[in-house]
Amino acid sequence: xxxxxxxxxxxxxxxxxxxxxxxxxxxxxxxxxxxxxxxxxxxxxxxxxxxxxxxxxxxxxxxxxxxxxxxxxxxxxxxxxxxxxxxxxxxxxxxxxxxxxxxxxxxxxxxxxxxxxxxxxxxxxxxxxxxxxxxxxxxxxxxxxxxxxxxxxxxxxxxxxxxxxxxxxxxxxxxxxxxxxxxxxxxxxxxxxxxxxxxxxxxxxxxxxxxxxxxxxxxxxxxxxxxxxxxxxxxxxxxxxxxxxxxxxxxxxxxxxxxxxxxxxxxxxxxxxxxxxxxxxxxxxxxxxxxxxxxxxxxxxxxxxxxxxxxxxxxxxxxxxxxxxxxxxxxxxxxxxxxxxxxxxxxxxxxxxxxxxxxxxxxxxxxxxxxxxxxxxxxxxxxxxxxxxxxxxxxxxxxxxxxxxxxxxxxxxxxxxxxxxxxxxxxxxxxxxxxxxxxxxxxxxxxxxxxxxxxxxxxxxxxxxxxxxxxxxx
Numbered sequence: 001x002x003x004x005x006x007x008x009x010x011x012x013x014x015x016x017x018x019x020x021x022x023x024x025x026x027x028x029x030x031x032x033x034x035x036x037x038x039x040x041x042x043x044x045x046x047x048x049x050x051x052x053x054x055x056x057x058x059x060x061x062x063x064x065x066x067x068x069x070x071x072x073x074x075x076x077x078x079x080x081x082x083x084x085x086x087x088x089x090x091x092x093x094x095x096x097x098x099x100x101x102x103x104x105x106x107x108x109x110x111x112x113x114x115x116x117x118x119x120x121x122x123x124x125x126x127x128x129x130x131x132x133x134x135x136x137x138x139x140x141x142x143x144x145x146x147x148x149x150x151x152x153x154x155x156x157x158x159x160x161x162x163x164x165x166x167x168x169x170x171x172x173x174x175x176x177x178x179x180x181x182x183x184x185x186x187x188x189x190x191x192x193x194x195x196x197x198x199x200x201x202x203x204x205x206x207x208x209x210x211x212x213x214x215x216x217x218x219x220x221x222x223x224x225x226x227x228x229x230x231x232x233x234x235x236x237x238x239x240x241x242x243x244x245x246x247x248x249x250x251x252x253x254x255x256x257x258x259x260x261x262x263x264x265x266x267x268x269x270x271x272x273x274x275x276x277x278x279x280x281x282x283x284x285x286x287x288x289x290x291x292x293x294x295x296x297x298x299x300x301x302x303x304x305x306x307x308x309x310x311x312x313x314x315x316x317x318x319x320x321x322x323x324x325x326x327x328x329x330x331x332x333x334x335x336x337x338x339x340x341x342x343x344x345x346x347x348x349x350x351x352x353x354x355x356x357x358x359x360x361x362x363x364x365x366x367x368x369x370x371x372x373x374x375x376x377x378x379x380x381x382x383x384x385x386x387x388x389x390x391x392x393x394x395x396x397x398x399x400x401x402x403x404x405x406x407x408x409x410x411x412x413x414x415x416x417x418x419x420x421x422x423x424x425x426x427x428x429x430x431x432x433x434x435x436x437x438x439x440x441x442x443x444x445x446x447x448x449x450x451x452x453x454x455x456x457x458x459x460x461x462x463x464x465x466x467x468x469x470x471x472x473x474x
Contacts (some may be wrong), residue, residue, distance in 0.1 A: 005424045014386060029214035033059045034068035035170075041227050041265060044107055045178040047074045050108065050135050055168055057139045065093070070104050070142065075111030077193045079367040083111055090125040104145050106130060110197035112247075113154040114371065132183070132198050133157040146185035163208040166215075170181045175419050175452050176218050176223040179438055181209050181249065185229035187268060189295075190306045190373035191338065191366065194229055201229070203236040206244040206443065210252050215261065222417055222452055223261040231264045232271035247275035254283040259454070261417060262286045263436070266293065269307050269317050277324040286309045288325055289436040292318070293333035297352030298345035300339055304378065304388025309411075318356045329435030336389030336394055337366045339378035346390050353397055359405045359437065361467075365391050372396045399464055406437070406462035413472060414439065418450065431457075441469040 017406045035053050036048045050062060050072065062068055071093050074083040090105065097103050101348035106118055106128040106447050114129040120129055127145040130138060131154030141151035161183055169177055185194045186201040213224050226249070228234060234246040244252075246264075253262045262285060269292055279285045296302050299310040309317075321328050334349060353361070368380040421429035422440045429449065430440050448455040449471060457469040 009037050022059070031059045031069040032062040032067055033070040033072060034062050035074060036063045036070040036089065038082050039078060039110070039177055042229070043074050043076060043166065043181065043182045044170075045227055046109065046132060046135070048170050049162050049165050049180075050074070050138065051168035051170055052165050052389075053135055053138050056195060056375075057142070061170065062167075066096070069346070070106065071103065071127065072106045072108055073094075076110040077110040077114050077197055077369060079364065080369075081367070083115075086111055087125070090119075090212065091289050093127055102146075104128065104142065104146070106141075108132075108135070110193065113156070113197045114193065115150055116154050120152060127151065129154060131155065133136075133163070135161045136160075158200055158202060161204040174227070174450075175218055175417065176265075177221050178227050179209060179212050179224045180204065181226045181231060182228040182234050186233070186375060186419040187230060187308075188433070190304060190307055190367070191295075191335065193372050196371050198229065201233060206236050206238070206249055206252065207355075209249065210256065211399075213262075214254050217257055217260045220452060222259060223456075224253070224381065226264040227391045228249075229358050230264070230266065230271060230277060232267050232273065234453050243461055245275070245281055247273065247279045249420065250276065250279045250286055253285070254279075260276050260287050261434075262283060263289065267291060269314050272317065272321075274320070274324070279320060280328075281325050281415075286329050287436065288434045289329040289331075290321060291331045291333075292321075294349070294352060294356070295333060295335050296338060296345065297340070297349035299339070301341055301348075304339060304374075304408050306373065313371070315352060315355055327435065330356060331436070331438065332356065332358050332361045332362050333433040334363050334394055335366050336391040337362065337382040339366070339374060339380055339382070341366075341382055343388075350393065350397055353394070357405065358398060359435065360402050363391060363392075363394050363398060384431070390468065403462070403464045406464065409437070409459045409467055410462060411459065413456050413458045414467075414469075415454050416441075416469075418453055418455060420451055429455075429471075431455075433457075434447045437467050438465065439467040439469050441468060441471055444471050446471055446473050 005186055009324055035047050037043045065071060073086055073089060073229040075086045077124045093105050104127045106353045107126050108130050112129045116129045119126045128151040133156050134153035137153045143155060144151040184199040184201045188195055194219060216224055232246050233324045234249055236244045295307060296306055297311050368375050416431035416433055416439050418431045422430040429441055429442050432438055439457050441450055456472040458472050459469045461468040
């Protein structure tokens with residue numbers, strides 16, 4: 001899962017926000033922690049696991065970094081820009097230690113695993129470094145750091161899934177939540193650092209996933225997003241040797257209650273199966289939306305990326321999705337300027353975008369990450385100005401495709417889950433339809449016009465990123 005360069009307005013675009021629980025700061029705790037998360041949804045989900053572990057140790061959350069005893073940054077190594085941002089924040093936080101010598105600063109997540117020595121020894125920016133599989137050791141590491149030791153644990157695990165930890169829902173709207181179903185990744189895409197920072201793939205106990213989703217529904221949540229680096233490869237076997245595939249897990253979650261919406265992210269094109277698609281089509285509460293990363297539309301470049309499919313195969317998969325679910329929304333990830341990319345390769349990408357008619361995309365300039373297969377095998381040989389020009393073309397094309405997609409929805413009626421006030425006006429609601437498109441519409445005295453409710457909305461206008469509608473009484 002990649003963070004986005006130009007996101008649409010969605011929950012998952014909350015990069016860099018400080019966390020606090022939905023009901024405010026935990027005032028009953030003796031110590032406070034402040035946490036920022038960067039990157040993909042998995043990092044936000046991990047921060048909720050960390051919050052639960054810290055709560056057990058007497059730490060409460062705060063939105064105010066100046067009153068924190070412990071400052072944590074949950075980091076991303078997908079792009080160089082993310083790492084630069086984190087270093088800048090760490091430098092800012094380090095200044096607080098002059099006035100508060102007891103303050104501890106830590107780095108969590110992917111960047112922690114990749115840059116542990118630099119952060120601790122060379123740059124002296126942090127007191128503790130904790131990798132994605134070592135969050136259970138946080139209490140001990142905090143104790144070591146408090147005694148002046150450099151505390152570090154970045155060991156990767158083949159078993160850790162945090163299945164038994166109940167996450168603290170941080171900065172929650174009380175309506176939507178992330179649920180991690182697996183960790184790590186076995187796909188060795190040449191541009192990606194995730195297999196090296198998050199380890200090998202392992203799936204979480206299906207019973208614990210269903211139990212967490214059930215508990216969320218009983219607490220008033222009405223939508224869960226099942227998270228994994230590649231959810232379609234989810235596979236779990238219980239003690240009786242019964243297998244649970246991702247299609248079966250989807251069904252188990254959908255059967256919790258028809259009022260609980262199920263989403264998932266992210267899919268790898270090579271792994272999404274007909275059983276998954278048919279399960280989605282069978283249950284109305286499984287959202288008709290698939291994030292299907294393309295990365296490049298050139299078969300030659302896809303081979304260099306080790307994506308294990310061709311442009312023709314990808315296009316056929318998109319057609320299969322729409323054959324089974326004609327109303328399914330599809331989004332993508334696209335990289336501009338990968339190693340050796342030619343003008344023809346770039347045109348192939350634009351062509352696949354046109355044929356796929358994405359509703360929206362997450363678009364990037366290629367950023368070489370140390371330690372990846374691409375960094376070892378290929379020269380990052382595309383000039384920056386060419387990368388930027390190609391990205392501009394990709395963004396412009398996606399802007400047109402998004403507007404065309406939204407215009408097709410004018411006049412249609414969708415069932416929308418109301419998530420809260422529109423960002424622009426507290427006189428309007430904001431929610432999403434099954435296809436993951438954002439809708440805004442005026443508040444009314446309709447009984448269903450309440451946060452957390454489903455309501456039918458007719459689309460009357462649109463922008464490139466938003467559908468504009470009106471609630472339908474009934």
